[in-house]
Amino acid sequence: MVKSAARLRLSPVQPGLCAKCPVRKFAAYSGVPASALKFLQSARSSDRIVPPRRNIFWEEKGADELFTLYDGWAFTFKLLADGRRQILEFLLPGSLIGMHALWFKAMPHSAQTLTSVSLCVFDKEKFRDLLRRKPEYERELLKYMTSSLAVRDRRLSDLGRRPAKERIARLILEIFGRLTARDMVDGHSFTFYPRQQHLADALGLTKVHVSRTLQVLRQEGLLELERDTATILDLKGLRELADYTETEASGW
Amino acid sequence: MVKSAARLRLSPVQPGLCAKCPVRKFAAYSGVPASALKFLQSARSSDRIVPPRRNIFWEEKGADELFTLYDGWAFTFKLLADGRRQILEFLLPGSLIGMHALWFKAMPHSAQTLTSVSLCVFDKEKFRDLLRRKPEYERELLKYMTSSLAVRDRRLSDLGRRPAKERIARLILEIFGRLTARDMVDGHSFTFYPRQQHLADALGLTKVHVSRTLQVLRQEGLLELERDTATILDLKGLRELADYTETEASGW
DNA sequence: TTCCGAATTTAACCCATGTAACCATACCAA
DNA sequence: TTGGTATGGTTACATGGGTTAAATTCGGAA
Numbered sequence: 001m002v003k004s005a006a007r008l009r010l011s012p013v014q015p016g017l018c019a020k021c022p023v024r025k026f027a028a029y030s031g032v033p034a035s036a037l038k039f040l041q042s043a044r045s046s047d048r049i050v051p052p053r054r055n056i057f058w059e060e061k062g063a064d065e066l067f068t069l070y071d072g073w074a075f076t077f078k079l080l081a082d083g084r085r086q087i088l089e090f091l092l093p094g095s096l097i098g099m100h101a102l103w104f105k106a107m108p109h110s111a112q113t114l115t116s117v118s119l120c121v122f123d124k125e126k127f128r129d130l131l132r133r134k135p136e137y138e139r140e141l142l143k144y145m146t147s148s149l150a151v152r153d154r155r156l157s158d159l160g161r162r163p164a165k166e167r168i169a170r171l172i173l174e175i176f177g178r179l180t181a182r183d184m185v186d187g188h189s190f191t192f193y194p195r196q197q198h199l200a201d202a203l204g205l206t207k208v209h210v211s212r213t214l215q216v217l218r219q220e221g222l223l224e225l226e227r228d229t230a231t232i233l234d235l236k237g238l239r240e241l242a243d244y245t246e247t248e249a250s251g252w
Numbered sequence: 253m254v255k256s257a258a259r260l261r262l263s264p265v266q267p268g269l270c271a272k273c274p275v276r277k278f279a280a281y282s283g284v285p286a287s288a289l290k291f292l293q294s295a296r297s298s299d300r301i302v303p304p305r306r307n308i309f310w311e312e313k314g315a316d317e318l319f320t321l322y323d324g325w326a327f328t329f330k331l332l333a334d335g336r337r338q339i340l341e342f343l344l345p346g347s348l349i350g351m352h353a354l355w356f357k358a359m360p361h362s363a364q365t366l367t368s369v370s371l372c373v374f375d376k377e378k379f380r381d382l383l384r385r386k387p388e389y390e391r392e393l394l395k396y397m398t399s400s401l402a403v404r405d406r407r408l409s410d411l412g413r414r415p416a417k418e419r420i421a422r423l424i425l426e427i428f429g430r431l432t433a434r435d436m437v438d439g440h441s442f443t444f445y446p447r448q449q450h451l452a453d454a455l456g457l458t459k460v461h462v463s464r465t466l467q468v469l470r471q472e473g474l475l476e477l478e479r480d481t482a483t484i485l486d487l488k489g490l491r492e493l494a495d496y497t498e499t500e501a502s503g504w
Numbered sequence: 505t506t507c508c509g510a511a512t513t514t515a516a517c518c519c520a521t522g523t524a525a526c527c528a529t530a531c532c533a534a
Numbered sequence: 535t536t537g538g539t540a541t542g543g544t545t546a547c548a549t550g551g552g553t554t555a556a557a558t559t560c561g562g563a564a
Contacts, residue, residue, distance in 0.1 A: 060499075078405065078406075078409045080409070080413055080414070080495075081495055084413045085413075086408060086409035086412045086413050088405050088408060088409075099398050100398055100402060102395075102398070103395045103398065103399075104398075104399075104402075106499065108402035108405060108406075109402075109405060131391065131394075132387075132391075135384075135387040135390060138387060138390045138391060138394060139383065139384075139390060141394055142383075142390060142393055142394050142397065143354075143355045145394065145397040145398060145401065146351050146352055146354070146355065146356075146397060147355075147356075148401060149397065149400060149401055149404060150352060150356075150360035150361075152401060152404050152405065152408065153330065153340050153360060153361060153404065154330075154360075155408060156338060156340060156404065156407060156408050156411065157330045157332070157338035157340075159408065159411040159412050159456060160338045160411050160453075160454075160455070160456030161332055161336045161337075161338045161456060162332070163550070163551090164550075164551070195510090195511065195512090196511075196512070197511080201412075202412075203412070204411060204412030204413060205551075205552090206551075206552055206553080207511085207512080208512095208513085208514090208551090208552075208553080208554090209550085209551055209552070211511095211512060211513060211514085212513085212514085212551090213551095214512095215513080215514095227511080227512090227560075227561085243332075243333055247312075247358065415520075415521095416520080416521075447540085447541065447542085448541075448542065448543095449540095449541080449542095457521075457522090458521075458522055458523080459541090459542080460521085460522075460523080460524095460543090460544085461520085461521055461522070463542065463543060463544085464521090464543095464544090467543085479530080479541075479542085
């Protein structure tokens with residue numbers, strides 16, 4: 001199972017017509033009526049496949065394009081001078097990547113693939129044009145950004161105020177929720193590409209401490225994390241430990 | 253001086269016409285041409301003065317209004333079950349407050365005043381109407397949100413990856429930059445209302461540790477923080493310690 | 505099959521930061 | 535003035551998580 005999932009990533013599903021897009025309902029413009037999709041389609045330039053562990057764009061550099069992640073996993077991150085890394089967001093099919101490029105010269109973070117990935121590519125200028133001509137896209141994006149900010153504020157609150165065990169539990173529950181909405185879970189198991197180092201960098205911990213804490217969570221019968229696979233052993237217990245409410249599971 | 257500053261807050265300056273608004277250039281819709289300001293004006297309902305230490309709205313509750321902070325200081329925050337608090341953002345004149353209310357039933361955070369404050373109040377429905385009729389506002393807000401998200405990502409990175417001394421230095425430098433843009437600094441001193449507890453709650457520390465760390469920063473001749481007043485003793489040194497680049501000082 | 509590098513696990517030790525308790529000071533309302 | 539309530543400072547002690555390093559497991563390439 002792990003094998004097959006990993007092999008799947010070697011040839012990601014490639015995007016086709018926006019009108020038939022299977023990840024549209026998870027995208028930033030999910031609320032835009034189907035009748036306006038042809039404008040979105042026309043803003044797309046040639047799409048792209050990116051291998052694992054490659055950057056999609058770089059912090060502090062300019063970018064002429066933005067993207068919708070069509071298939072695969074990726075993440076955004078910032079690097080400090082001494083090489084420490086802070087992961088900001090895990091990107092799943094439907095995620096909008098690189099909005100900042102629309103108005104600002106330098107990107108505030110980098111983006112990197114976790115698996116082989118396929119991207120819907122939008123030329124910055126064409127996309128701006130789309131927004132000017134179709135305000136309904138703008139409205140949807142504004143809502144999407146508002147919701148993204150709320151998600152980021154939850155993470156900020158986790159980093160500032162919760163111990164390692166809760167941080168890990170909450171991140172897994174967040175991703176579990178997003179994957180469930182995408183119908184990408186199999187019972188209580190799902191394919192999970194981030195390594196312990198990625199969790200550490202997302203949660204403000206070290207990989208050593210992540211390893212220690214995962215041991216505890218496994219021994220308590222709450223969560224099992226193997227390479228490429230996560231299994232939630234006790235959803236209720238995990239939610240309780242993390243005080244992860246239902247309302248937190250909505251909105252992206 | 254401390255006295256007079258504190259007294260000033262007892263009667264905040266009240267908002268008047270949008271066309272003559274002194275904080276407009278720091279507001280979310282700063283880029284909207286003056287010719288369209290009358291629409292903004294018409295979306296405003298009766299404005300409001302809120303005393304210090306009062307909530308403007310509550311996490312998990314609904315809200316029918318959103319606000320521009322016209323005068324005074326405030327902050328947004330989340331509370332955990334056990335009472336721990338995470339401050340998300342310090343609000344200064346021009347800050348837009350409560351956008352989430354436009355689309356979502358429950359607010360994802362609370363907002364509270366630090367000083368006596370005056371607010372431009374916008375009825376949610378009227379504001380939505382404004383956006384529908386004047387897409388240029390929508391566009392500006394989208395840009396504002398994108399920039400806000402980048403600011404939040406910097407803070408996330410600070411909490412996840414930087415020690416207490418750098419976090420404090422960077423927060424002070426951030427606020428110093430925002431106040432400088434607003435012409436609210438007097439040389440290297442400025443009125444500063446957050447208490448050490450607020451800094452702690454914004455930076456994921458305890459007030460004890462903030463106190464300790466501020467001692468160090470003072471002894472090193474970098475930064476002096478008294479009640480209601482902050483003084484940057486060595487801007488260059490502080491920037492260096494915090495590796496706070498010029499580019500980080502832009503965009504809100 | 506064998507080998508190599510990446511990822512994980514474990515252990516020992518240490519430090520940054522948290523906790524708890526208490527005192528001092530400043531402010532404010534009566 | 536006085537007492538109450540924030541706030542700030544300081545100390546002693548506890549601990550979560552970092553650091554370092556070594557052993558181990560795993561996956562993929564030859």
